[in-house]
Amino acid sequence: MDTVLVTGGTGHLGRDLIGLLKPDYRVRVLARSRGTDPDVEWVRGDLAAGAGIREAVSGVRTVVHAATWSPAARRGYLLPTDFWRSPADVDVDGTRRLLDEAARSGVGHFAYVSIVGVDRPRLPYLRLKHAAEELVRVGKVPWSVLRATQFHWLADRMLGKAARMPVLPLPTDIETQPVDSGDFAAYVAQRVADGPGGQCEDFGGPELLTFGDLVSQWQQIRGRHRSVVRVPVPDRLGQAARDLTCPTGRRGTLTWSAWLLSHPPE
Template sequence: MTLTLVTGGTGHLGRDIVDRLVRDGHRVRLFARARGTRPDVEWAIGDLATGAGLFDALNDVDTVINAATHSPIARRGGVRPVDFFKSPSAVDVDGTERLLSLCEQQSIRHFLHVSIVGLDDATLPYARVKLAGEKLVRASSLPWSVVRAMPFYYLLDKMLAGLAWLPLWPMPTTSFNPVDTSDVADHVVACAFDGMSGERTEIGGPEDLGVAALAGQYRDARGLHRKILPIPMSEAKARGMGFVVSRGVRGRLAWAEWLQRRYSGTHHAA
């Protein structure tokens, strides 16, 4: 049975990817900084940012799914002024380059890289870092695939939670179609083993939502009493901030349904 290495396998998307792989009967090895508790996978301990443990982690591996990333905004659930000027590249650029180099040496059969829809026009430093890493994959001599996904529901939940204390929420009216990690994982695993490679169909959520409308659904699901101030935004500015509508496959889980699962029975007026 072939062996698949997953980087970023302990993150939200990574956990869903590993669940799909295990469910489908694949042998899975997780590359992580610390050993986790799940017993149905192999654990390879190391760090993509430094390369520690990476050579051994690739031993006997057939397919690599690179879902690792380092986004300070996602980790803290909010934007700080520094995020408009710089974003760390040790994982997304240096780590990707190191991983690709070792995969080429070991003749990995398929390297699938998870990326983000709309990077070409996005202006935030994190997006530029992600694009630089993606370009390394595209230039590789390996059989590679790039799967771009829209922003994830759990990240939007985290960002909006950070605004919950404000009585007024200024929100752009521009539309985009965020997606749940469960739907992205299904698409990623399908692309990893369908025998094709190259630029793959991107994936977004099932519905196009204005950011203000999306925030309103979140507010109502939480039982909050906040006023939302819709802010018009030019298309160029929206694209620069990553607010685009993906043109690929659509996930199944809607934002409202995700919110219901997350917050059902937790209402408290505030």
């Protein structure tokens, strides 16, 4: 059995991916804290500190690099600082370290998980993801870059935080295409089986929704009712949101409403 290293294996995508890989591969996870799954080989490490990476890639055929550090995603809302800086130590420095060690140890496939639209980035975090993609593309290890649109869990977390306010001032007209991380994990797992694919087709959710639709389905299913105040958006913000969708790309099947019905609030 080949060994596959998953970084970010304790995260949303990572957990889905591990479940899909376990029947066919020996799965190793580089993580800051040891997980509980006894069928996984846990290597304690930290991409930002450069710890545990050599040990994690040793004897590995494929690396799926899904670790990331997005302060906004962690807290569930944007702060003004997110518009001018984002820490690079996991996404850029950590990716560089992982690539160097992967090349040194003869890894055959480095699959980097990224985000649709990072080549037209409007936020510092997306610029970091694009910089990391570039490292992968010019690196010595045969590679794949797999991009997805926003995951359902993130939209759910952000709306949950926003609903603490009595009124929701929202750009209801902008478009979004949220996707299930499990659907995307299946696409990534297929890429692991198929081997290096270079720049892969973008992967998005099954439906394009306006933010207004997204919020009204969320309110109905989560039972949280707040008045929504429509905030008009300039064209360039509308375009920035469209850049994060991929209407002509590959599509998952689990819709936003079906996902909400099958996942309790965090």
